[in-house]
Amino acid sequence: MDEVIADTTTGMVNWYKENFGGDINYTKMLAGQSLVKGFPEEHQAIVRQQLYEPGFFRNLPVMKHSIEVLKEMNKRYELFIVSAATEFPNSLKEKFDWLQEHFPFVTWHQVVLCGTKKLMHGDFMIDDHARHLHSFNGKTYLFSAPHNLNEKHFERINDWKHAAELFLQ
Amino acid sequence: MDEVIADTTTGMVNWYKENFGGDINYTKMLAGQSLVKGFPEEHQAIVRQQLYEPGFFRNLPVMKHSIEVLKEMNKRYELFIVSAATEFPNSLKEKFDWLQEHFPFVTWHQVVLCGTKKLMHGDFMIDDHARHLHSFNGKTYLFSAPHNLNEKHFERINDWKHAAELFLQ
Numbered sequence: 001m002d003e004v005i006a007d008t009t010t011g012m013v014n015w016y017k018e019n020f021g022g023d024i025n026y027t028k029m030l031a032g033q034s035l036v037k038g039f040p041e042e043h044q045a046i047v048r049q050q051l052y053e054p055g056f057f058r059n060l061p062v063m064k065h066s067i068e069v070l071k072e073m074n075k076r077y078e079l080f081i082v083s084a085a086t087e088f089p090n091s092l093k094e095k096f097d098w099l100q101e102h103f104p105f106v107t108w109h110q111v112v113l114c115g116t117k118k119l120m121h122g123d124f125m126i127d128d129h130a131r132h133l134h135s136f137n138g139k140t141y142l143f144s145a146p147h148n149l150n151e152k153h154f155e156r157i158n159d160w161k162h163a164a165e166l167f168l169q
Numbered sequence: 170m171d172e173v174i175a176d177t178t179t180g181m182v183n184w185y186k187e188n189f190g191g192d193i194n195y196t197k198m199l200a201g202q203s204l205v206k207g208f209p210e211e212h213q214a215i216v217r218q219q220l221y222e223p224g225f226f227r228n229l230p231v232m233k234h235s236i237e238v239l240k241e242m243n244k245r246y247e248l249f250i251v252s253a254a255t256e257f258p259n260s261l262k263e264k265f266d267w268l269q270e271h272f273p274f275v276t277w278h279q280v281v282l283c284g285t286k287k288l289m290h291g292d293f294m295i296d297d298h299a300r301h302l303h304s305f306n307g308k309t310y311l312f313s314a315p316h317n318l319n320e321k322h323f324e325r326i327n328d329w330k331h332a333a334e335l336f337l338q
Binding site: 120 | 256276291
């Protein structure tokens, strides 16, 4: 979900701007960094704390074109949304409710909220974290996000238009 | 979780007795039935509704000997708790909090809350539902519960003392 269909970076940057203002070039700061470490060092603890706060995950923007492409993929594939969520217990119901709002064609049967993704197997996995792709048995795609720009070991999906070219042609 | 480490039947029977009283032999009624269908027909809708209510899963009793046996299994195996939970969105955080309270040695990395369990693979799966065991790649064990007494297709684990004999000898 995060950084693939939910725009966690934009959500965090928006929250940061509202609370700390400033003219900083966040995109440049975040490039190649973890979401938290891309922010100024003196604010990293409070940025990280935000991930545990009620409401943060519920209100994230949706990644561009993800709804239309996943709606079509859902007709052609056995689709699952697998999200690393248990580290942030407040996110569990929020992520589910967010999916129901924005991706109502994804039923409760198709949702997995987990810690590690080591148990998952299947034909394809699209993820923004190399650590989740490493243990997967099927074909893997790294979904490009600011934090993974320096990762060299996986075939990439740049955005959801690109995903449509790969999965819906 | 339900009917394996969380005693969902006892939780529901206790709730039913508090609300409807009576001297009915619930164990006999529930044998071979789904949790809901074991109750009198006129109350099945309200019993089922209980599964969606806040607090139901958070307050379930723990299955006898499950803590001590899983604590030891957690030292010897790579253990995961995989629970069908997304059908009941209020249960998501409640199940996680319940685990933290009763099984604090299970970290957030080891928890999976899902709809179907079709994505899971591993060496062993212990579950009370045949439908979850059917799709598993490894060795399967049916954990005996009132609702599955008529199921004939799987090797059984009768209780956690029995699990200890199989996994900790």
